[in-house]
Amino acid sequence: MFTRIRQLLSQFFRRTRTINNEPLNKVSLIVIILIDIFILINVFTGLDDISRWHISPTEAYPCYSEWQNYRTKTTKDKDYEIVKLSLPSDTNNQLSFQRNYQQAEVGHLGKVSKTCLQYADYKDKINNPEKQQIIKTIDEEQAKISTLEQKNRTIKAQYDSTLLEKIAGQGREQSINQVSAEKAKQVLEQNNREISTFKQFIYTLKNELLAKAESISFIAFFKDDNQFREVDKGYRQASFWYPSIQLAFQSLFLLPLILIALSVHKFAQGRGYGLISLISWHLLAIFFIPLIVKIFEFLQISAIFRFFFNIISAIFGGLLFLINYIYILLIPIIGFGIIQFFQKFVFNPKVQAASRVQKSRCVNCAKKIRPLDIYCPHCGYDQDIECQNCHNLTYKHLSYCKHCGASQDSSNL
CATH class of the missing domain: 1.20.5 (Single alpha-helices involved in coiled-coils or other helix-helix interfaces)
Structure with missing residues (x-):
């Protein structure tokens, strides 16, 4: 078996470097290689494009990740956070959430989940200037809190230093700290009171936002497990089959190219068109390379894996x-x-030989020869073998002697 594999590889590389059994010159070989690289790049580009022809699970179920994150969160503000996601800060030339989800269907196969489209509709109803202003105000108040908390950290970090300065009798004008030791506690208490006020204001605004009718309907829909159980099931099924769908489309892209290249190669070989035979052979190899690569990728991420x-x-x-x-x-x-x-x-040499003998072709390289040729003038292969029964020369690889009809299976091994 390994001998046969070695012969096939040797034959493959010989075909890639010769025209009518004559070696290519260096310039021609470089040109062929450049053509191969150009075509290979375009093949992989086409494979990448066609692999995205069917929408991905993320595009088919765009609400799945938000729902999954909401389920796993344990923070008390998760209702507010999910409502905030429906209120983007940048509204310039912004498509509605529903239209944005539906964009995945344009020019692609597959449909977006109806539940996700309904979810997007709820988000669009929430998204209005009034609620955006509430979110903006909350963010501003939160920024004030962050500033005050940073000041408090700075004062606490400097307190020990100011206390040492006071013990050493150093004057206030020589201190590098922002607040003296006497005033540190007073400033911290004042900042904490302001922080508490801002937090209370933010709490009120969040409750006001969540009390809106659109927010209540949206959260109630989001908590409906019956709706999103179907989304979860559909997403998992889509994720399971998506690699197989991609491989099917990629094969659909490559197989016609492989069949065309193979047909042209056989036709060119039969007519003796050396250059066309060489180029079609290179194309055949180029089209098989991405197919093998994609099959191995599939084995690593597919349902089998x-x-x-x-x-x-x-x-x-x-x-x-x-x-x-x-x-x-x-x-x-x-x-x-x-x-x-x-x-x-x-x-199988026997299957190939039967067809080639009928067409007066070499049983090894399939090139046209005369019926009386003992050796192929193209590859030098011996066409005949001695019959073990009548000792006359008969066709190699065929099952029976053409003179006495004796079985040649043992002699062709």
Whole structure:
């Protein structure tokens, strides 16, 4: 098997460097390489574009992350924080939340969740100048509190220094501190009173914001587990299948290119068009490279990976590195299976030879030869083998002798 693989690789590289079995000159080889790089870049760009043709789970369920964050938060202000998200500070040329969610559908396959669109509608109803002004006022008051708290920290940090200055009898005019030791406590108390006043004002404003009819309806909708249970289920299903959808679209992009390149290559080989055969062979290799890369990417993030991940997590807990052992074992097995399949059904010498003999072609390189040629003038391959029964020369790789009809299976091994 390894000998056959080595022969295939040798044949592959020979085809990439020769035209009609003649080696390419350096200039031609450089031009071919530049063409390969240009096409490869465009292929990967096309794959990236088509992989986003179907909207992602995040775009299909844009409200999922906000709902999930709301569920996991334990802060007492989480109702206010979720309402604040519906009131962006920058309103210039701002699309409505609902229109913004629907933009994901433009030019793409898939639909945005109806629950998320309904959620966006509630957010749009909250978003008005009155509530934006309340949020702005709260932020301003919070900034004042932050400033006073910073002053208090500074005074507390300098208190020990001012006390030492007083003990040493140093004059106030020589001190580098903002507040004297005598006034430090007084200033701290005054700042704390102001902070308390600002916090009370903020508390009142938050309650006023949450007491609005639109806010009450929005929070009630957000807390409706029946609505968002469907969102959670849909998001998980979409996340599970999205890598498979991406691979399907990427394959849809690549397979026509592979089939066209393969057809052109076979046609050019049959007609002896060396340059076209060479370019189409390079294109065939280029189109297969991204396909193989995407398949391996799929194996790392797809449903298969999640399946193994869940099994390892359930059985071995944190020993997730065992997934790599599974891949190390599984991928070579799959690779050998693919090799055996191509060896037996696609590149089987007997299957190829039967078709090539009927078309008067070399059983090795498939180029046109005369029926009486013993050796291929293109690759030098011996076309015949001695029959073990009648000892006449018969076609190599075919099952029966053309003279006596004896089975050649043992002699062709």
